Amino acid sequence: MSAPRRPAWTATLTWKAAVFITLMCCALAALLGALVHVSVTRQTVDTSREKALDRLEEVTRAYEAGAPLPPYAGVDPEGLPSALRDMAARGRRGTMVADHRGRPTMWAAGPADGRALAVRLDYSLSARMISGLDQAILGSSVLAIGATLVVGWFAVTRVTRRLHLTAQVARRISAGDLDARVNDPRTKDPSRPQDEVATVSGALDTMASSLQGKLLSEQRFTADVAHELRTPLTGLSAAAELLPPGRPAELVRDRVRAMRALTEDLLEISRLDTRSEAVDLDVYALGPLAERVVRASGASGAAGTRVRIVRDARVETDQRRLARVLGNLLANAHLHGAQPVELTVDGPVVTVRDHGPGYPAYLLEHGPQRFRTESGSKGHGLGLTIAKGQAAAIGAELRFGNAPDGGALARLTLPEYVDLTAEPEAERTARPDARSTGASGGPRDGDGSPPPGAAGPEEGPPQAPGPPET
Numbered sequence: 001m002s003a004p005r006r007p008a009w010t011a012t013l014t015w016k017a018a019v020f021i022t023l024m025c026c027a028l029a030a031l032l033g034a035l036v037h038v039s040v041t042r043q044t045v046d047t048s049r050e051k052a053l054d055r056l057e058e059v060t061r062a063y064e065a066g067a068p069l070p071p072y073a074g075v076d077p078e079g080l081p082s083a084l085r086d087m088a089a090r091g092r093r094g095t096m097v098a099d100h101r102g103r104p105t106m107w108a109a110g111p112a113d114g115r116a117l118a119v120r121l122d123y124s125l126s127a128r129m130i131s132g133l134d135q136a137i138l139g140s141s142v143l144a145i146g147a148t149l150v151v152g153w154f155a156v157t158r159v160t161r162r163l164h165l166t167a168q169v170a171r172r173i174s175a176g177d178l179d180a181r182v183n184d185p186r187t188k189d190p191s192r193p194q195d196e197v198a199t200v201s202g203a204l205d206t207m208a209s210s211l212q213g214k215l216l217s218e219q220r221f222t223a224d225v226a227h228e229l230r231t232p233l234t235g236l237s238a239a240a241e242l243l244p245p246g247r248p249a250e251l252v253r254d255r256v257r258a259m260r261a262l263t264e265d266l267l268e269i270s271r272l273d274t275r276s277e278a279v280d281l282d283v284y285a286l287g288p289l290a291e292r293v294v295r296a297s298g299a300s301g302a303a304g305t306r307v308r309i310v311r312d313a314r315v316e317t318d319q320r321r322l323a324r325v326l327g328n329l330l331a332n333a334h335l336h337g338a339q340p341v342e343l344t345v346d347g348p349v350v351t352v353r354d355h356g357p358g359y360p361a362y363l364l365e366h367g368p369q370r371f372r373t374e375s376g377s378k379g380h381g382l383g384l385t386i387a388k389g390q391a392a393a394i395g396a397e398l399r400f401g402n403a404p405d406g407g408a409l410a411r412l413t414l415p416e417y418v419d420l421t422a423e424p425e426a427e428r429t430a431r432p433d434a435r436s437t438g439a440s441g442g443p444r445d446g447d448g449s450p451p452p453g454a455a456g457p458e459e460g461p462p463q464a465p466g467p468p469e470t
Helices: 013-064 082-089 124-174 196-241 247-274 286-297 319-336 361-366 382-393 425-430
Strands: 073-075 094-100 103-112 115-122 282-285 305-311 314-317 341-346 349-353 397-402 408-413
Touching: 013 073, 013 094, 013 103, 013 115, 013 124, 082 094, 082 103, 082 115, 103 124, 124 196, 196 247, 247 382, 282 286, 282 319, 286 305, 286 319, 286 341, 305 319, 314 319, 319 341, 319 349, 319 382, 319 408, 361 397, 382 397
Parallel strands: 305 341
Antiparallel strands: 073 115, 094 103, 103 115, 282 314, 341 349, 349 408, 397 408
16 A cells, blocks of 8 residues: 655745754754753752751751751651651661642651651742743743744745746746746846855856757748748749650659748748747637548548547637648648548547557657658658647647557647627527527527627638648
């Protein structure tokens, strides 16, 4: 049986520091309290013992002289501890603190004709003093621990707050926000002493600046190369059209088209990297939109893509960019996977699956990477990179995985559209003035015509987009 898992907050630095400070304060308070208690108790007992022995000397002289004994002395008096009585019977003198009639008492006894001559001294004041001292030690220890915890919590919280800020900036940078910086004021002034947290913050800011510069340089290089290639490729394409018909001309035109597609992909990636794309969001029925993308890609039919709609949903998305994402996923499945290729719509989730060898390990761990492919087929690794970037642009989440029984599995989760202003059907039909609805679902008057000011039937979905690039 495994041990119960501790709560997550017990692993925080604040909690660990609080426990450490509390334990150290308790140990120190217990040590100091014990030393003070032992020292004061010993001093008090020694003072009472000396006083009791002095009285015993006086009583012994009075006993030997035959004088009457004072009230606090006697031979074998009532309440004398048996251990002290036995000591006196053996001819020795001694002292002991014991209760007598419910009060702490200091006893001193010595031998007297085979019996015990004893005196008693009220020890209540000394006992109350020691008890008060113990309470004062306990109270001051509690106050000291509380004050230390408050000061320690304030100091540790300042450190952990700076650490949390550094961690948040690191997560923002890993998510793509290359402008995020910690900007710890301690790193601005080189002459100011820096602690370890400031050193880490400064190193993170330096790393982020260096990484941003390298990525921006790479993005500018990619965009510049793609832009510079467009002009000669346009001329090359026009020249290829002038070649006489034949196999060489077809090969040239095919390579020119491939080069133009690659150039356009590079330009699209550079726009996605700079986040300069404008998104045109609207509400669409996901099932029909996915079917149109499959038909437009030319991958429908028995040997193409099987479309299965488990549950349709209305999503808020950019139709052109969604078609680009699904088209690239389908093209990748047909190019690198194996039949059958299946596209499934289940609510706002679209999955594209093939039955090939599946995605490589590097893609599952790090995501798609441009100009990297481990398949034997031709490819540049740009299709899935573009799909990932376009999905992020429309606010969708694209995940890559492998099916348990084999094959690559891409899962696209779109933001589902929820009409918060729509009136529930049950409430609408229960109202006496409820209007009937036509086939299009819009409101209708009694004669079947739309009421004044009401919107007409929803427009049909846009025309099918062109075939997606891969």
